[in-house]
Amino acid sequence: MDDSIDRSSFESFLTGDMPSDIDVESLPVSNERIVSTRCAPLPLPRSDFGCCLAGGRLFVCGGHIGPVHRYRDEDITDDLSTYDPRSDRWHALAPRPRRAQGASLIARERYLYAFGGACPHGPTTRDDFGLRTTRAIDRYDILADRWETLGNLADGRSSFAMATHGNSALLIGGWSVTDGHPTGSMLPGVERFDFETEQSGSCSVLPPSPLRRAIASSEDPVVPDAILLAGGLTAGSRFSAVLADFWRMNLGSGRLERLPNLPVRRFGPSLARLGGTLLLAGGYDVVRHAPVASILCMESNSVSWQRCTDSPIEPRIMAATAHVGGGTLLIGGQSAAGIPTGAVELLRFA
Numbered sequence: 001m002d003d004s005i006d007r008s009s010f011e012s013f014l015t016g017d018m019p020s021d022i023d024v025e026s027l028p029v030s031n032e033r034i035v036s037t038r039c040a041p042l043p044l045p046r047s048d049f050g051c052c053l054a055g056g057r058l059f060v061c062g063g064h065i066g067p068v069h070r071y072r073d074e075d076i077t078d079d080l081s082t083y084d085p086r087s088d089r090w091h092a093l094a095p096r097p098r099r100a101q102g103a104s105l106i107a108r109e110r111y112l113y114a115f116g117g118a119c120p121h122g123p124t125t126r127d128d129f130g131l132r133t134t135r136a137i138d139r140y141d142i143l144a145d146r147w148e149t150l151g152n153l154a155d156g157r158s159s160f161a162m163a164t165h166g167n168s169a170l171l172i173g174g175w176s177v178t179d180g181h182p183t184g185s186m187l188p189g190v191e192r193f194d195f196e197t198e199q200s201g202s203c204s205v206l207p208p209s210p211l212r213r214a215i216a217s218s219e220d221p222v223v224p225d226a227i228l229l230a231g232g233l234t235a236g237s238r239f240s241a242v243l244a245d246f247w248r249m250n251l252g253s254g255r256l257e258r259l260p261n262l263p264v265r266r267f268g269p270s271l272a273r274l275g276g277t278l279l280l281a282g283g284y285d286v287v288r289h290a291p292v293a294s295i296l297c298m299e300s301n302s303v304s305w306q307r308c309t310d311s312p313i314e315p316r317i318m319a320a321t322a323h324v325g326g327g328t329l330l331i332g333g334q335s336a337a338g339i340p341t342g343a344v345e346l347l348r349f350a
Contacts, residue, residue, distance in 0.1 A: 024263065024264060024294055024296070024307055025307070027263060027296070027305060027306055027307040028304070028306050028307070029306060029307060029308075029309055030297050030306035030307065030308050030309075032277065032297065032308065032349055033308070033309070033349065033350040034274070034279075034295060034308050034347055034348070034349060034350070035347075035348055035349075035350045036313055036330075036345045036346065036347055037327075037345065037346040037348070038343075038344070038345060039083075039085070039088055039329070039344040039345065039346055040083070040088045040089060040090055040344065041342035041343055041344055042060065042081070042090070042331065042332050042342035042343075042344060043081060043090050043092070043342070044065060044077060044079050044081070044342070045065065045332065045339070045340040045341050045342035046060070046062075046063030046064060046065050046077065046079075046332050046340045046342075047063060047064050047101075047317070047318050047319075047332060047333050047334040047340045047341075048063050048064045048101040048102050048159070048318055048334075049061060049062050049063025049064075049101065049103070049320065049332065050062055050063075050103045050104050050105030050114055050115075050117075051105055051320035051321075051322060051331060052105045052106055052107045052112065052322070053107060053322050053323070053324070054107035054112065054142060055142070056084075056085070056086070056324075057082050057083060057084050057085075058082065058083040058084075058085070058322050058324070058329065058331070059080065059081070059082050059083075059093075059105060059107070059112055060079075060080070060081055060082075060083070060105075060320070060331065060332070061079070061080045061096055061103065061105045061112070061114055061140075062076070062077055062078060062079070062080075062096055062099065062100045062101060062103050062114070062117060063076070063077055063079075063101050063332070063340070064076055064077075064101040064334075064340060065077050065340055066339075066340075067338065067339060068334065068338045068339070069124070070124065071118075071120050071121075071124050071129065071130045071131050072120060072123075072130075073099065073120045075120070076099045076100065076101050076118075076119065076120050077095075077099060078095040078096045078097070078098060078099045078100070079092070079095055079096075080092075080093045080094060080095055080096055080140065081093060083344070085324045085325065085329075085346075093140075093145055094140070094145045094146060094147060095147075096114055096138055096140070096147060097136075097138055097147050097149060098117075098119055098134060098136060098138070099119055099120060100114075100116070100117025100118060100119050100134060100158070101117060101118050101158065102116070102117050102118045102133075102158030102159040102160075102174075102175070103115060103116050103117030103158065104116070104160065104162035104169075104171070106162065106164060106169050108195045110141060110142050110143050111139050111140060111141060111142065112139070112140040112142065113137065113138070113139055113140075113150075113169070113193070113195075114136075114137070114138040114139075114140065115137055115153065115162070115169070115171060115193070116133060116134055116135065116136065116137075116153055116156060116157045116158055116160070116171070116174070117133070117134055117158050118131040118132070118133050118134075118158035118159075118175070118177060119131065119132055119133075119134050127182060127183065128182040128183065129177055129182060129183055129184060131158075131177045131184075132156070132177055132178065132179070133155075133156035133157055133158045133175065133176050133177045133178065134156050135152035135153045135154075135155065135156040135157075136149055136152060136153075137149070137150045137151050137152065137153060137193070137198075137200070138150070139198075150198055151198070151199075151200075153171070153191060153193075153200050154191055154200060154201075154202075155174075155176060155187055155191065156176055156177075156178065157171065157174035157175065157176055157187050157191075158174060158175050158176075158177075159174050159175040159212045159213045160172055160173050160174030160175070160187070160212075161173060161174075161211065161213075161214040161215060161216035161229060161232070162216060163216040163217065163218040163227040164218045165218065165225075165227060165251050167194060167195050167196050168192050168193060168194055168195065169192070169193040169195070170190055170191075170192055170193075170203060170216075170227065171190065171191040171192075171193065172190050172207055172211065172214065172216060172229065172249075173186070173187055173188070173189075173190075173207055173210060173211035173212060173214060173232070174186075174187045174211075174212060175187065175212045175213075186210035186211075186212055186234070186235060187210065187212075188206070188207075188209075188210045189202065189203070189206055189207075190202070190203035190205065190206060190207065191203065204254060205249050205250070205251055205254055205255075205256065206256070207229060207247070207249070207256075208245065208247060208256060209234050209235075210234060210235065211229075211232040211233070211234060211243075212232060212233045212234070213231075213232050213233050213267070213268060213318075214229055214230065214231055214232025214233075214243075215229075215230050215231055215232070215269065215270070215271040216228065216229050216230075216271075217230075217271050217272075217273060217278075220248060222248075222300055223248060223250060223252075225250065225251055225252035225253075226248050226249060226250040226251060226252070227248075227249050227251065228246070228247070228248055228249075228259075228271070228278070229246075229247045229248075229249055230245070230246045230247070230262060230269075230271050230280070231243050231244065231245070231246075231262060231265070231266065231267075231269065232245075233267070242265045242266070242267050242286050243265065244261045244262040244263075244264065244265045245258070245261060245262075246258070246259040246260060246261055246262055247259060259303075260298070260303050260304060260305065262280065262296075262305070263296065263305045264285065264287070264296075265286050265287075266280075266282075266283030266284060266285055266286065266292070267283060267284040267286060267317065268282075268283050268284055268317035268318040268333070268334070269281060269282055269283025269317075270282055270283070270318075270319045270320070270321050270330060270333075271321070272321040272323075272328045272330075272347070273323065273328070274297075274327070274328050274347060274348070274349065275349065276299060276300040276301075277297050277298070277299050277300065278297060278298045278299075278300075279295055279296070279297050279328070279347070280295070280296040280297070280298075280305070281294075281295045281296075281313055281319070281321075281330060281347070282294075282295075282313060282314075282315060282316050282317065282319060282330075282333070283317055284317050290315075290336065291315040291316055291317050291334075291335070291336045292315055293313050293314065293315040294307065294308070295307070295308040295313065295347075296308070313330060313345055313347070314335070314341065314343050314345070315335070315336045316332075316333035316334060316335055316336070316341055316343070317333055317334040318333045318334055319331060319332055319333030320332060320333070324346070326348055327346045327347055327348035328346070328347045328348075329344060329345070329346055329347075330343075330344070330345045330346075330347060331344050332344070
């Protein structure tokens with residue numbers, strides 16, 4: 001790991017000295033035009049869920065289906081559904097063995113792996129969120145439509161960033177809610193899951209700080225042996241804890257490299273790749289205190305962010321993304337009304 005990293009921007013969030021976010025309208029305009037096509041909506045609207053592609057189909061698992069910050073049994077689902085982009089249809093599958101939000105889902109050969117998540121655990125009070133994070137690793141057999149529990153993570157975690165690298169899945173940071181810490185605590189470090197041995201262990205490349213709800217991309221258009229890590233929450237008050245940091249975790253060299261900061265601090269935006277261009281879509285604007293529909297982009301040969309002139313997407317927070325054909329799907333999330341949305345949009349260059 002590079003010990004020479006300047007951590008001043010991280011520390012400024014903790015002291016409240018972070019400069020004001022720039023006006024998105026002042027960013028240069030991208031030459032690319034993005035169009036959105038509406039697809040069949042999620043049968044069960046949800047946010048904070050696991051999502052992955054396998055065999056040309058999209059799979060979504062679990063998630064929050066109730067009002068924001070309510071965690072009753074009926075507000076969190078165990079549902080597993082699949083979407084076929086060719087027929088634009090959804091189908092229900094065998095549910096995960098547990099209701100969980102904030103879990104991640106990854107496909108490998110004929111299996112889907114669901115990691116962790118936060119499960120309902122009694123009423124929500126001032127001193128107890130009514131959630132407990134699970135350590136469970138559940139594996140779904142696509143051909144048999146059947147789940148089994150493989151084992152446990154080292155730590156129960158939810159709201160972590162997830163990326164793949166070679167034969168491994170990387171679980172970055174996250175949130176832990178236990179009997180000892182019923183209002184939650186940040187998880188530092190990275191846990192690595194090996195698909196060959198189906199065992200978990202530690203990872204030597206660490207994030208710059210404890211992170212929750214950061215977004216990761218396994219596809220770095222510049223450095224193949226790296227993942228991108230953007231935004232998220234760290235320790236601090238409600239809005240000062242939202243980071244604009246953007247990092248490259250170079251797993252080949254073991255270095256953590258700072259990239260140009262996100263131009264705005266947004267909670268729960270979506271990070272996706274469209275061709276060689278990175279997109280930052282939607283999220284909650286902590287300056288305007290509202291979900292936004294704008295899309296920002298950074299081309300692979302550039303070091304600066306631009307804005308797209310059109311905003312074809314529905315304003316939402318924590319939407320999942322997946323690459324299909326020549327476009328990127330934007331799936332579900334939390335709507336501007338504070339409830340889960342079932343909206344599915346396909347983003348493409350015009």
